[in-house]
Amino acid sequence: MRKTYLGEFEEVVLLTVALRFEQAYGVAIQEAIQEQTGRSISISAVHATLHRLQDKGFVNSFMGGATAERGGRRKRFFTVTPAGSRALHEIKEQREQIWQQIPAKALQWKVL
Amino acid sequence: MNKSHPPLWADRLLEWFCDPHLLEEVQGDLHELYGQWVEQHGLRKAKWLYIVHSLKFLRPYSIKRLSVNNPTAMFKNYFIIAYRNLWRHKIFSFINIAGLSIGLACCMLIFLYAKDEITFDRFHKKQHQIYRLTALITDPEGSSDPWKSGSTGMVQGEAFKNEIPEIEKFVRLKEFTFIIRKEGEVFNESALYADSNFFSVFSFPLLQGNPETALRDIHSVVLTEELALKYFGTTDVLGKNLALGVEGEFENFVVTGVAEKAPQNSTIKFSILLPFAHYAGKHPDEQWLNFFLNTFVVLHPEADVKAVESKMAKVFKKNAREQIAEAAKNWGFNNQVTFGLQPLADLHLNTAWYLGNGLVDGSNPIYAYVLSAIAVFILFIACINFVNLTVAQSLKRSKEIGIRKVAGGMRKQLIIQFLGESFVICLLAFTLAILLAQWVLPFFNQLAHKKLSLSYLLDTDVMAGSVTLLLITTLAAGFYPALVLSGFQPVKVLYGKQKLTSKNYFAKSLVVVQFALATFLIIGTIAIYSQFHFLIRKDLGFEDDNLVSINLPWWEDNGKVLELFKNQLADQSSIVRIAGKSGGRYGTNVKANGKEMGTDYIRIDENYFPTLQIPLIEGRNFSQDFPSDTIEAVIVNEAFVKEAGWKEPIGQTVDFFTKQQKKVVIGVVKDYHFRSLKEKIGPQLFFQYPDVKYGQIWVKIRPDDIPQTLELLEETYRQLVPFYPYEYQFMATINARQYETEAKWKQIIQFAAILSVFISCMGLFGLTTLGIEQRTKEIGIRKVLGASVSSIVTLLSKDFVKLVVIAFFIAIPLGYFAVDQWLQNFAYRIEISGWIFIVVGLLALLIALFTISFQSVKAALSNPVNSLRNE
Numbered sequence: 001m002r003k004t005y006l007g008e009f010e011e012v013v014l015l016t017v018a019l020r021f022e023q024a025y026g027v028a029i030q031e032a033i034q035e036q037t038g039r040s041i042s043i044s045a046v047h048a049t050l051h052r053l054q055d056k057g058f059v060n061s062f063m064g065g066a067t068a069e070r071g072g073r074r075k076r077f078f079t080v081t082p083a084g085s086r087a088l089h090e091i092k093e094q095r096e097q098i099w100q101q102i103p104a105k106a107l108q109w110k111v112l
Numbered sequence: 113m114n115k116s117h118p119p120l121w122a123d124r125l126l127e128w129f130c131d132p133h134l135l136e137e138v139q140g141d142l143h144e145l146y147g148q149w150v151e152q153h154g155l156r157k158a159k160w161l162y163i164v165h166s167l168k169f170l171r172p173y174s175i176k177r178l179s180v181n182n183p184t185a186m187f188k189n190y191f192i193i194a195y196r197n198l199w200r201h202k203i204f205s206f207i208n209i210a211g212l213s214i215g216l217a218c219c220m221l222i223f224l225y226a227k228d229e230i231t232f233d234r235f236h237k238k239q240h241q242i243y244r245l246t247a248l249i250t251d252p253e254g255s256s257d258p259w260k261s262g263s264t265g266m267v268q269g270e271a272f273k274n275e276i277p278e279i280e281k282f283v284r285l286k287e288f289t290f291i292i293r294k295e296g297e298v299f300n301e302s303a304l305y306a307d308s309n310f311f312s313v314f315s316f317p318l319l320q321g322n323p324e325t326a327l328r329d330i331h332s333v334v335l336t337e338e339l340a341l342k343y344f345g346t347t348d349v350l351g352k353n354l355a356l357g358v359e360g361e362f363e364n365f366v367v368t369g370v371a372e373k374a375p376q377n378s379t380i381k382f383s384i385l386l387p388f389a390h391y392a393g394k395h396p397d398e399q400w401l402n403f404f405l406n407t408f409v410v411l412h413p414e415a416d417v418k419a420v421e422s423k424m425a426k427v428f429k430k431n432a433r434e435q436i437a438e439a440a441k442n443w444g445f446n447n448q449v450t451f452g453l454q455p456l457a458d459l460h461l462n463t464a465w466y467l468g469n470g471l472v473d474g475s476n477p478i479y480a481y482v483l484s485a486i487a488v489f490i491l492f493i494a495c496i497n498f499v500n501l502t503v504a505q506s507l508k509r510s511k512e513i514g515i516r517k518v519a520g521g522m523r524k525q526l527i528i529q530f531l532g533e534s535f536v537i538c539l540l541a542f543t544l545a546i547l548l549a550q551w552v553l554p555f556f557n558q559l560a561h562k563k564l565s566l567s568y569l570l571d572t573d574v575m576a577g578s579v580t581l582l583l584i585t586t587l588a589a590g591f592y593p594a595l596v597l598s599g600f601q602p603v604k605v606l607y608g609k610q611k612l613t614s615k616n617y618f619a620k621s622l623v624v625v626q627f628a629l630a631t632f633l634i635i636g637t638i639a640i641y642s643q644f645h646f647l648i649r650k651d652l653g654f655e656d657d658n659l660v661s662i663n664l665p666w667w668e669d670n671g672k673v674l675e676l677f678k679n680q681l682a683d684q685s686s687i688v689r690i691a692g693k694s695g696g697r698y699g700t701n702v703k704a705n706g707k708e709m710g711t712d713y714i715r716i717d718e719n720y721f722p723t724l725q726i727p728l729i730e731g732r733n734f735s736q737d738f739p740s741d742t743i744e745a746v747i748v749n750e751a752f753v754k755e756a757g758w759k760e761p762i763g764q765t766v767d768f769f770t771k772q773q774k775k776v777v778i779g780v781v782k783d784y785h786f787r788s789l790k791e792k793i794g795p796q797l798f799f800q801y802p803d804v805k806y807g808q809i810w811v812k813i814r815p816d817d818i819p820q821t822l823e824l825l826e827e828t829y830r831q832l833v834p835f836y837p838y839e840y841q842f843m844a845t846i847n848a849r850q851y852e853t854e855a856k857w858k859q860i861i862q863f864a865a866i867l868s869v870f871i872s873c874m875g876l877f878g879l880t881t882l883g884i885e886q887r888t889k890e891i892g893i894r895k896v897l898g899a900s901v902s903s904i905v906t907l908l909s910k911d912f913v914k915l916v917v918i919a920f921f922i923a924i925p926l927g928y929f930a931v932d933q934w935l936q937n938f939a940y941r942i943e944i945s946g947w948i949f950i951v952v953g954l955l956a957l958l959i960a961l962f963t964i965s966f967q968s969v970k971a972a973l974s975n976p977v978n979s980l981r982n983e
Binding site for chain 2: 030045070074075
């Protein structure tokens with residue numbers, strides 16, 4: 001089977017869905033990304049990405065948890081699917097594998 | 113918790129464009145964020161952010177899908193179905209497309225015509241500033257209609273310009289006929305005298321020469337290209353000499369300019385322009401009460417026309433006071449003269465004010481109205497065909513409609529589908545119509561006296577008009593069928609229970625309207641034909657067979673020429689008699705039997721009555737045995753005697769007050785039609801007084817060898833008058849030409865009638881075909897049970913015949929009214945008799961029956977086995 005490609009932003013969103021396990025919906029994901037990466041993203045971009053991830057089969061969703069500040073509207077909660085989980089793990093392993101082979105001198109500057 | 117609400121309209125917008133199954137979460141998230149924004153940034157910024165972020169949801173994935181169908185596939189299907197339907201029902205497609213394209217072509221031609229009429233004279237850059245001076249002449253008692261003169265004299269333009277600051281310029285135009293010689297031949301050419309600022313007032317481009325100075329020198333001349341080619345063979349003629357002859361002498365003019373031919377939608381048309389100063393030098397005139405040329409003025413752009421007119425009245429009163437007093441003393445002139453301003457754009461379509469003097473091609477707006485009405489009639493008839501045939505055919509398509517509805521087709525979609533189909537048909541018809549219009553355009557031009565070209569259609573106005581026409585036709589033809597067809601109920605349709613209401617009054621009344629229009633036009637055609645026939649054949653009271661009219665030179669004592677002509681041809685056996693008469697038409701006021709009356713008068717010689725075979729009722733003809741006849745005697749016609757109220761006309765006196773002479777009546781002639789039959793025979797006076805010059809020689813020739821006689825006449829004439837063009841006409845031709853307008857109307861109405869009858873019959877043919885198709889089984893059973901062919905034909909024709917008869921009765925009063933109105937134009941006219949209507953009724957019925965018979969007879973003759981076998 002052809003491997004489904006996961007873009008960089010998609011990866012971030014997918015990780016955030018996992019981070020906010022059982023509490024991952026649009027606004028929460030946007031906030032988490034802001035906190036974790038300092039990136040300010042519009043809510044529509046988050047929705048678009050989640051939508052795409054769902055199409056690719058990396059996340060599942062269900063409705064629930066209406067609150068007053070949403071005018072009684074329900075949230076769509078996202079959870080990472082096994083496929084999503086595998087994809088994330090695979091990326092992580094690939095990266096580490098590469099990291100381990102890089103000579104220390106090649107990357108001697110880092111963020112403090 | 114902050115209770116403020118995000119902007120409502122942004123929410124609505126979001127609800128409108130956002131996919132419904134995403135809306136809840138999206139809107140929820142946005143509202144949640146909005147709450148945070150309000151706390152962080154304040155209300156204003158939050159609202160702004162809300163708008164921006166909701167708009168950011170305008171992404172492909174979140175926008176509402178218009179429909180779940182694949183629209184391309186659907187439209188493709190529509191096209192396939194439309195194409196198959198057109199192809200399967202070839203006859204009906206042909207009827208629809210042919211009818212519509214004829215109707216559309218008619219409308220296109222009328223568009224062209226109307227556009228040309230409306231844009232007349234609009235090409236002048238100063239068109240909104242240019243006015244023509246007019247004079248309204250009313251008599252103080254108001255006893256007769258005021259005389260509306262488009263002409264003025266020579267002095268008004270200059271006087272008004274000098275004393276009224278709003279008038280910037282003036283141009284006078286005066287037509288004059290010259291003789292030009294070329295290689296031994298002589299031609300009459302009409303020239304236009306114009307003031308030297310002609311080219312700065314009117315926008316006629318000069319190909320060569322300086323428009324500022326072209327008419328400055330008194331012996332300069334401006335020619336059109338056409339004329340330059342005619343006389344010089346080249347357009348490179350600047351500085352060349354052209355000799356123009358008048359009154360027997362030739363004068364040289366230097367060509368100072370070559371002008372383009374005036375556009376066909378120009379009222380001012382010229383081939384030679386001469387400086388007005390030349391005319392003014394030869395014919396000086398200071399009279400305010402003469403009206404013989406056109407004066408145009410250019411007003412300041414902000415001038416108030418009413419104010420200028422009242423100023424003109426003041427100037428006239430001041431400058432012409434003495435002349436008015438003199439005229440009142442000498443001729444009893446007591447009329448009121450009011451000068452007015454007529455806008456340039458008004459010239460073409462205003463029939464009230466006389467044109468002339470370089471102004472030509474005046475038109476009556478009634479032509480545009482009648483032609484438009486006819487075109488709309490024809491298109492309307494074609495639309496009716498479409499409606500009726502589509503509805504009648506709809507049962508065949510009911511299954512398709514049912515399936516579409518069961519599969520979820522909305523009524524709106526079906527309406528769009530059927531409108532689309534009619535649009536396709538209209539588009540086809542439209543394309544054909546353009547070809548058709550192109551094809552008949554030369555003929556139409558001849559009919560409508562125009563030089564139109566289809567390239568005029570390539571103009572935004574006309575294009576917009578055509579597209580509108582196409583859309584209107586689509587709607588008119590397609591809307592009702594679309595409504596009916598889309599209204600079918602799938603259950604009924606699929607169980608085969610759908611029926612058109614058997615009465616179907618709408619379709620029937622449309623057929624009635626169609627045939628009423630066609631019958632109306634047939635009535636018009638027959639009436640015009642009869643009246644025309646009547647005009648041509650009417651006994652005019654004189655014999656115009658083999659009568660040739662030859663123009664005489666007008667400048668010298670042409671009585672001598674007439675005498676010489678008579679002497680030269682005296683012993684020719686091919687010539688019966690030669691008479692002389694004054695040219696043109698003159699009228700005057702005389703006093704007879706103590707009362708004042710208007711009359712026509714002409715100068716004749718003693719041969720006039722015998723040549724025309726007009727009998728004298730009383731008294732005697734002029735005779736050379738009475739030399740005093742020349743000065744003292746007059747002959748009058750019967751109408752004159754009646755008007756004067758004489759019991760014993762011979763020996764009575766007629767008082768000419770302009771000439772201050774009394775003349776004695778020596779004879780009375782029978783009335784004859786000296787004018788067109790549109791006018792009643794009025795009083796006419798004949799005399800021999802040499803003050804009025806002869807204008808024409810009338811020669812009665814024997815019918816034996818006309819070409820040779822004509823040659824003889826020409827030779828004799830050329831010998832006597834060597835430098836004057838020879839122009840002759842047969843009197844019968846001249847008489848027929850008086851009815852040119854009627855001849856044109858005759859043709860136009862005739863074509864309208866033929867087209868409308870043709871299209872109506874095509875529709876009728878289609879309807880019978882469909883009707884018979886639906887009744888095939890019935891006919892088969894009837895035949896099996898012993899019905900005769902004639903009874904079946906009657907059965908099939910009865911319904912349609914009924915409609916045609918109803919249409920006929922509707923058309924009669926309308927036709928009668930229209931024909932009666934038209935005939936009021938003629939003093940001598942036919943009676944509208946019942947037979948016209950009987951003939952028209954029978955004709956319409958016959959045409960209808962003939963059309964129906966194609967199909968009905970076929971159906972009645974067909975073998976019932978064929979229609980009953982397949983179940």
